[in-house]
Amino acid sequence: MKDLTPATQKFILHWGEMGTKWGINRTVAQIHALLFISERPLHAEEICGTLGVARSNVSNSLKELQNWGIVKVTHLPEDRRDHFESMKDVFEMFRVIITERKRREIDPTIAMLRECVEESARETGLAAVHTRQRLEQLQAFFELGADFYEKVNRLETPTAVRLFRMGDKLFRLLGLKG
Amino acid sequence: MKDLTPATQKFILHWGEMGTKWGINRTVAQIHALLFISERPLHAEEICGTLGVARSNVSNSLKELQNWGIVKVTHLPEDRRDHFESMKDVFEMFRVIITERKRREIDPTIAMLRECVEESARETGLAAVHTRQRLEQLQAFFELGADFYEKVNRLETPTAVRLFRMGDKLFRLLGLKG
DNA sequence: TCTGGATTTCTGTAAAAACAGAAACGAGAG
């Protein structure tokens, strides 16, 4: 890791580890961390040099980050090479990430649960009833979460931030505490 | 996969895949799915037979699930063997999972960010200032999320469910829409 | 203390993922 301050290095390494724990390739996460913290767009070669990984690896990882929608290509005048930059707004960035994970993983899970519930409704026997009830509970939970997310997602960022900040006041206002 | 209805099989397989995408071992996730959907506690041998995995694998996976806190050991009269059962309440279950992930991954990340911000505050130069600002934004985001979670977590389950159900009404009540 | 079932730990193997380097491909400049 060349030309990085100790703090930056520590951040990039930790972010890479975080990635692996959440099912994201370590290198992908590291490149994301690097681009996020960099004040200017970087080209692939720079990323190779800084992180010490192969060119092809960087190329594939960058494509992955673009698929996630949190890294974009830009071009600088007088330079034919692609340059890459991460989204800067943290809140927006996580909004994008969560939306994408919902699309890729949560929505298909809800669909699967729907199918399983249907299927087990057609099966007979006491066991099938139990199974169906369990699956329905799971389905209800995921649907509740998904709906809530959709609603929050429709808010403008500052509005959403305010919502999350409210806390105690929020609960009191809604008379939920009792 | 012996003695399972098609719906149950589909569910267990999907849940296993979900696991891998979220950094959970496939077998661990499958065993969890099996125990979740089972109406009675199972012993290790049954799990082996049903899922077709080795005894040792089941043993380690069960320990992992117990570390997560979503599977517990029980004993049946007239049977020396350990029996295992998953939490049944879906909402509680995810509360436990999220709490654990926060403890393992989010809290250490916040600590790391704090350290990095401190370190980069001691460094000089324009670049260091930029770095620090980025890290501070990230830190603020994580702290906001963590605080909000703590608050929701303190609510009784039915209260929290009501909160998530409110949706539109909620936003209007708070005058957030504008 | 000994015994038999039950569980965990250890060790080598198999499978999967990550990765580097080379080759192929593409786009703009001359």
Next chain:
DNA sequence: CTCTCGTTTCTGTTTTTACAGAAATCCAGA
């Protein structure tokens, strides 16, 4: 058209993770 610089795809290797089977340990009852 072709040469050059840059990017992507392909292929084989390395590393990591998951896993099975064997060995060791544990525990209750005799």
